[in-house]
Amino acid sequence: MILNFAKNWLQDPSRITRQIAKYLQASGAFDVEVLDFEKDDRFFSEGDFNESVFILLEGTVQLSKKTQTGRNITVDWLRPGALVGLISFVTGGPVLTTAVAASPCKAIKMKEKDFLELQRSRDEVALLAQQLIIGNLIDRYHHVVSVHVELESINDTLERERNHLREALKQLEETQHRLISQEKMATLGQLVAGIAHEINNPAAAMLRASDNLLEYLPEIIHKADPDQECHYDKFFRLGLRRVLRDSDQQRQKLKEWERDYPDLPRSLLRKVTSMSDEALAFVKEQIGDKPGAPRRTELESMILFYESGYFLKNLQSSTKRIGEIVSSLKSYSRQDKGKYEKADLRDGLNDTLLLLSNRLKKVDVILNFSDIPPIDVITGEVNQVWTNLIINACDAMQDRGELVISCGHDERYVWVSIKDSGPGIPSSVIGEIFKPNFTTKHKNTSFGLGLGLSISQQIIQKHGGKIRVRNVEDEERGAEFKVYLPV
Template identity: 30%
Template sequence: MKFFLGVQAKFILLTSLCIFLFAGFWGYLIIKREGKLYTEDTINQARIIAEISGVIFTNALVYKELGLVEDVGLTDYLDYYVSDMMQKDKRIVYLIVLDPKGRVLSHSNIKEYGKVYTDPVTKRALEATEILVQYVKDANGNEMVDVAAPLRISTKNWGVCRIGFSLKQVKEGIASLRNEMISMISIMLLGSLIVIGIAGKAFATPLVRLAKVMDQITEKGDLEIQVPELKPRNDEIGKLQASFTWMIKRLREANRERMRTMDLMCQTEKMATVGNLAAGVAHEINNPLGGVILCFKNLIESDMDEETRKIHIEVINSGLLKIQKTVKELLDFARKTPMAKVPSSVNSILDESIRLVDCMLAKRNIKIIKDFYVDMPTVLVDPGKIEQVIINIIINAVHAMGENGTLFISTAVEDDMCVISIKDTGPGIDPKILSRIFDPFFTTKEPGKGTGLGLAVCKAIIEQHGGRIEVESEKGAGARFIIKLPIRGTEKA
């Protein structure tokens, strides 16, 4: 099943998507910028702490070298400062004082005293002549910065002070900002959806109404359907409404004209068919008429008893009734009637059509072989119109076969369609003209012997019933006309 998305839904979806993408990109830039500023601010604070600590440690080492401080006093002083800094700023992961060879003079972890560090971070720190910032990871894999402050005065080098500064608060701050941005964008998107939904409904409502009318016209084929009144608008939708109304009006006029033309074509072709039936009808009338005339002559000229007189009168009455019935059937067939679809038996329509041309078939010694589907459901058709189609095809087949032919007529059910097949044993249709036989005014008969409307009218009638008509033929092997009509309901015919 094909997925359908209305104009209103598309408008809301696309607009919301644009707002979401814009807000998301805007939020991403803000988070990126704020995260960068937050990180830079933290690193600057670490640099300041490292620089101050470096000055303090350098002074202490100078005092020791001048003999103003003993080794024990220096160690205690360094440890005290390290411990104090660790307590004041929880962002500091470690604080290390190293001599020029990388030996630990003081450390926030007492177990590290006296060790010599030779790792790349320490080497770069010892080689630095100014504050050096390096990104490293702790034992748990968390990112942090290592800020190294050289303990130097001019060319004199006492080592380096390294401070490990955690970026955990930075990450938490960025995460908090991200959550706030997501909440803000969600609220903004929800509000936008409400506003867009209201605007989308106002925008799409007239289009939806027009689409419903078009669907009804497409499904039912009814151009006379009432178009709903729409509010006048001075925009593109207003122009569309006006154009749509004008188009429906023109289509109605064109359809009415087409129907009038089709009715005229049907009636013209029906009269031509009546002409073809005239010989058979004359035979149907002439036989009982001869008997009626003979009986009248006997009644007038002969003396007869009452019983014989009654018999003659009954023969006259029977003959006249038969003539009346034949004339009535011909008039009913020729009469112009509007389309009136009723549940009908296709098999019965075929039998009635065959009966109307029976004299023509008998005169040319043409046999009919019927193969009707017994449990044929009823179809919603105009019996008179379908009868006209059947008779037209049979007459064409008779003309094609000449004399001593055979006509095969069958019915079947295929894919919820009633299928009527009429096949003759004539010479067939030339493949070159096969695609044109349903064209109006196309005929292979001599001038004056055909209107060229017969099969065109047949095609139009079948299509008016929602069906289709096809032809199969091979030259020298006859022609087969196939009529397919949609089955309405499941009632047995």
């Protein structure tokens, strides 16, 4: 019976309201009003306390609710057969929505006692009243279900849009980081070109001057000692081959010479004992048992020519190093306007190590370079990857430890491995380190990771390669980054 009623109600809800209206008008026992509403007239407002219920006979009623921002939104439309204000009327609570006539309406207004009396009327009238209430509840239930389904559909759509926005934001951030990096490298390239030009000219002049000195000084020495009695030329050439003595060895030598030559000042003996063993043996042979003053004078002359050779050697090696650094800077920062070129990755690694040599002073660098074929890369970008990975390794080891750099190839890839002896990467974050803006340097952790890894991955992927990371488990500790670039 209830199912049949529900079907009939959904097909023609106004039929029941017409029968109830006819009964109320014929009875005369109820204090009811039949009201006419013009368009935009209000039945009640949100927050009111409703003491009556309206049986809608004609027209359409709009139910709206005010949001937290003050905007009114429509929550339902009521048509003939609806009980307007039923929920607040039954519960006694404030009205949840505002009811406004969306078109000219006619409705029966009933107070609580009359509505209750209607339900206690003759059996057929009470049944109509119950059907009216049940029908409205069915309507509201259908509306709630449809709203819930629509809300879920909207939520699904919003979630998809949110995911699209997340992906778009991620790509935008990656592009921004890449552009910033490229702009920095382009600026660096321009600066380096100017600096390299300014440094290279005086460095070349210094190298030519040192070469000339190396040619002229032996002639000058020969004129000062034409018979080679003092062997100044030999001391000069021994100075050119000087290698720094270990500190412990020099202290031991100094004690021996102070014991053997107590008449010579310590400052002079300190210079003597910094010489090579070959030079020291020759000094002893020359000064022999000569008395104090002549021995000191001759020893000072030997040291003078020996240190002249050593200083000239330093001048030459330092000038050559300046040239190497300038060359490495040019190679490292060369952008070639994004052009690919055949390159040997070992050259870029050596250039990077040279530029970072000051950072690597207390790091044992072990190079295991196998023969690898040249491959097509953008040199400046790939060198940036080596820099990021080596600096991160230094951060991980706190600039002390062992850095092993290896390379090799197979049929598909040329690979480069950079392995440090640091504490490794916590397993909780190892899967996050390539994300943009991920960093641990501000969290007092001992391994260095940051924006450089995200950019490095983008550069390698741009070249069609891949970068992998793992903690070294078969040895004491450390992390290994391995870069694969296609042959």
